[in-house]
Amino acid sequence: MKSQRNIFIAFLLNLFFAVFEFIGGLFTGSFAIISDSLHDLGDAAGIGISFLFEKKSMQKPDDNYTYGYTRYSVMGSLVMTLILIFGSFAIIYNAVIKLLNPAEINYNGMIFLAVVGTCVNLIAAIVTHKGESLNQKAVNLHMLEDVLGWVIVLIGAVVMKFTDITIIDPILSIAVSLFVFISALKTLVSALSVFLEKTPKEINIAEIKAELSEIEGICDVHHIHLWSMDGNNNYATMHIVTDSNPVSVKEAVKEKLRMYNISHTTLELESTNENCNQISCEACKGHHDHTHHHHH
Numbered sequence: 001m002k003s004q005r006n007i008f009i010a011f012l013l014n015l016f017f018a019v020f021e022f023i024g025g026l027f028t029g030s031f032a033i034i035s036d037s038l039h040d041l042g043d044a045a046g047i048g049i050s051f052l053f054e055k056k057s058m059q060k061p062d063d064n065y066t067y068g069y070t071r072y073s074v075m076g077s078l079v080m081t082l083i084l085i086f087g088s089f090a091i092i093y094n095a096v097i098k099l100l101n102p103a104e105i106n107y108n109g110m111i112f113l114a115v116v117g118t119c120v121n122l123i124a125a126i127v128t129h130k131g132e133s134l135n136q137k138a139v140n141l142h143m144l145e146d147v148l149g150w151v152i153v154l155i156g157a158v159v160m161k162f163t164d165i166t167i168i169d170p171i172l173s174i175a176v177s178l179f180v181f182i183s184a185l186k187t188l189v190s191a192l193s194v195f196l197e198k199t200p201k202e203i204n205i206a207e208i209k210a211e212l213s214e215i216e217g218i219c220d221v222h223h224i225h226l227w228s229m230d231g232n233n234n235y236a237t238m239h240i241v242t243d244s245n246p247v248s249v250k251e252a253v254k255e256k257l258r259m260y261n262i263s264h265t266t267l268e269l270e271s272t273n274e275n276c277n278q279i280s281c282e283a284c285k286g287h288h289d290h291t292h293h294h295h296h
Helices: 002-028 031-057 071-100 107-127 134-163 168-195 205-213 246-258 282-291
Strands: 218-228 234-242 262-270
Touching (some): 002 107, 031 134, 107 134, 134 168, 234 246, 246 262
């Protein structure tokens, strides 16, 4: 599993780096770097969790998890996101204290760390670039953020070296934290939408209903349920009223749904003289009653 290997590499890189960075932050007295190391440590923990969950999510469906284990991957990104959200609050809190009593900073050390940081994270970002699952996208997003965060720290360090305005450091650290917080919030929302069975955002139910109703022989489509297992694979169930050949109707419907990335469909077919609990299909009733009398 290439995706797992990539996540693991990213995990190791981040872990080693976070420790290296924390020591470097203490050594240079830079709060932006310490806060970034906490962010990296959160990432490493999150990636480790993602890695375990991602492994778990590859298991094939069984009688206990009839849909398979894909949701474990979403769970991983949920846990990771919560860690990052708490982390960013802690950092903002500390940075505010730092704003009130600025400290000495070793600028050259800070510049050196920022350069190394940019390079390491750039490598990690390239390694994790090819992810498909929500989880890997989350990991990759963090790598890119880290690169960005470091470039900002680097610029800040250079500016401080020449101007001696130490207040830039905690301000940077607050900026990095807010950035992390906002992107974590977005991931949180998409993970929760999956758990709450929300219709995937790129799919419009009304549009699907209209398209399916145009298929030859279909009188009505109702009880449409659409959900996603992991943000990638979509599932659908629906009732279809038709008197045509069931096989060709099913084929036509599945064909249409494939265009919407709906890989797994369960269709219930009803004939026009069947009363579905919630609907009577007037569209077909009229002409239907005059033509066929072979039921009953």
